């Protein structure tokens with residue numbers, strides 16, 4: 018620690034000879050009796066509960082501790098194995114880790130689900146009820162945060178020394194309620210009842226500076242140094258969460274930082290006699306990690322968010338350097354060969370400047386040496402093509418909060434622009450375009466540019482996305498450094514997203530092809546021949562029906578609507594955003610309703626449409642789309658003439674644990690973004706893996722999904738990315754409406770207020786958006802082709818034999834979309850680490 022004031026906050030570390038006795042314990046049993054014994058120990062002795070009356074929370078806690086103990090021994094061994102192997106490590110820096118629930122996942126990976134079920138059963142307790150009482154760890158918005166969680170799972174399974182660094186938000190993603198069809202947000206105080214999955218590690222607390230100013234000082238040799246002084250410091254206290262690999266004895270770490278006030282008083286306040294004011298100011302420090310920003314696609318420009326970003330970057334880099342010095346002493350040569358920082362979007366990108374600062378100001382390195390290390394250790398992943406989502410921070414704010422990192426950014430920029438000028442002499446316009454600082458009345462720091470300049474690798478998250486990045490947003494940088502740019506197509510972990518969430522299908526698959534697919538998803542290819550087997554298809558159908566039943570049972574109490582499992586379950590769950598076009602989906606629902614009302618129901622396929630997702634609290638148009646979905650649902654679901662031909666619901670509070678029930682019970686997966694806007698999508702992969710067919714545009718990873726499964730098992734529609742660009746120039750929604758009677762009928766139902774009889778005019782902003790020639794999302798442009806694709810899907814569904822065949826093939830061809838493959842790609846081409854086994858075999 019670079020300030021002994023911090024050290025006094027905690028007990029000083031005891032230094033003694035290595036003492037093996039302290040940590041050598043007999044391995045804990047994994048059988049039903051051992052687990053039941055541990056469970057009762059925690060329930061009665063630690064938690065002090067008795068068996069006559071208790072809330073479900075206590076069995077949950079007792080079981081979590083029992084399972085955690087079994088992770089702990091493996092965790093210690095894994096960390097020891099990494100130290101002994103002296104291996105290269107990667108740090109995954111992310112403002113979001115959307116972990117969901119931990120208990121079921123830990124039991125699956127430790128292979129104790131069956132023994133635990135039995136052990137608890139003997140005590141008269143149902144495991145399922147216990148596991149259901151766990152709150153989701155919702156420390157993320159959506160795709161990017163869940164991707165980070167899947168990455169950690171795969172790295173532990175592949176025995177890669179990857180550690181996650183994130184923030185321990187006191188409040189995670191808000192809970193979504195509906196009032197009169199409108200989204201209402203409620204705080205998610207997920208830590209209220211304690212979190213058995215975290216270990217506080219106060220001994221690794223770091224001190225994070227903010228504010229103040231910089232000054233030059235000369236040392237005895239006359240060399241000048243910069244000091245960042247008069248700072249207001251905040252402590253970063255780490256909490257570690259175990260990340261178990263799949264049955265391999267490896268347990269990696271997710272380290273989450275929580276802000277705490279230093280115990281130093283503000284002297285001015287104190288001297289002014291204001292003791293209570295001085296104590297109160299602890300709040301402002303602790304506010305830093307209070308809440309996750311629920312904003313998933315636009316930068317918000319809030320000071321507190323920038324503080325969060327620096328807090329994470331500074332604490333994590335200090336921690337990585339501390340660990341290096343613990344193992345290797347003060348010599349930092351070789352650091353770049355043994356460490357890598359993967360930046361999850363631009364959110365932690367201030368780490369580029371912060372690593373430079375720590376190397377130069379704290380480790381006395383010269384600029385060139387520090388820059389060489391930085392450029393060899395930083396790698397950046399981009400997750401968006403929307404220009405409005407590219408992070409920018411006002412220079413003014415930066416200067417106030419982070420004066421020293423800002424100076425370093427200026428210096429990085431000056432040297433970089435020098436290179437640009439040398440390569441393209443006289444091209445001042447190019448220099449202006451490439452500058453990290455965007456000039457204007459309010460100059461801004463472009464975080465993506467800092468990330469590209471400071472990294473040796475820049476990747477997109479699906480083939481199309483990576484291609485569009487180098488052709489568009491980052492074109493100038495690609496011209497300069499083509500070798501930096503690469504693609505890493507996203508994935509999802511099949512442990513959570515098939516083995517754990519779909520036990521019926523897991524059993525059927527494993528009975529047919531063995532269990533190898535759980536750690537080698539390409540083995541699902543072995544299912545292909547089974548698609549021809551009528552007996553197998555029948556079993557596949559039965560599993561799907563059971564999963565649809567389970568989903569229907571989740572929906573009914575929340576939405577008051579009963580889904581008939583004979584109908585096609587048509588699902589779109591994801592963040593609500595105009596580019597994802599939930600609006601197009603609901604327009605199609607209105608079209609189906611209009612057909613029913615017109616008696617046009619020959620060869621009808623009954624459908625149950627499920628839509629779910631959260632809107633950013635400040636995103637009015639997205640919130641209005643939720644209201645429209647709910648209003649349409651209440652008209653459709655009440656209509657006797659519609660009956661079971663069509664049902665529509667908006668499921669409130671979509672989250673990881675809801676998806677675990679939704680994706681196994683889905684027939685048709687809606688992936689309908691405007692082409693070129695969805696970087697990848699990962700929900701699309703979860704659905705495919707669970708045997709849903711996709712209706713989708715040529716966008717993000719949809720393209721690769723269709724390539725893998727074959728176009729006859731995918732319902733394609735819509736303009737391509739290139740066609741979107743061309744059509745935009747003369748886009749005329751009114752003309753399209755005149756030429757498509759179906760769309761005309763839908764629009765007039767909206768215009769006449771059919772879905773808002775007592776709320777006149779509320780949907781005008783939606784109508785205006787559809788009718789505008791400037792509509793960036795081109796909803797009207799794709800309507801006709803979408804309806805046709807929906808008709809193909811409906812017809813296909815009526816041939817159940819063919820549908821099930823396609824369903825099997827979707828699962829069988831989903832091997833590419835495992836994050837195991839994604840992580841192997843990252844490791845081969847970016848991180849270049851050796852795997853390290855903690856146990857020889859387990």
Ligand code: 26Q
Pocket residue numbers: 158159160161162164310312313314315316317318322400401406408478507695696697698699717
């Ligand atoms: C930025 C600044 C200030 C406040 C919030 C944010 C912010 C937070 C979260 C901006 C963006 C996000 C999340 C983005 C995200 O989830 N992107 C998705 O990433 C997935 C994983 O790569 C892709 O599959 C999706 O296509 C992409 O939309």
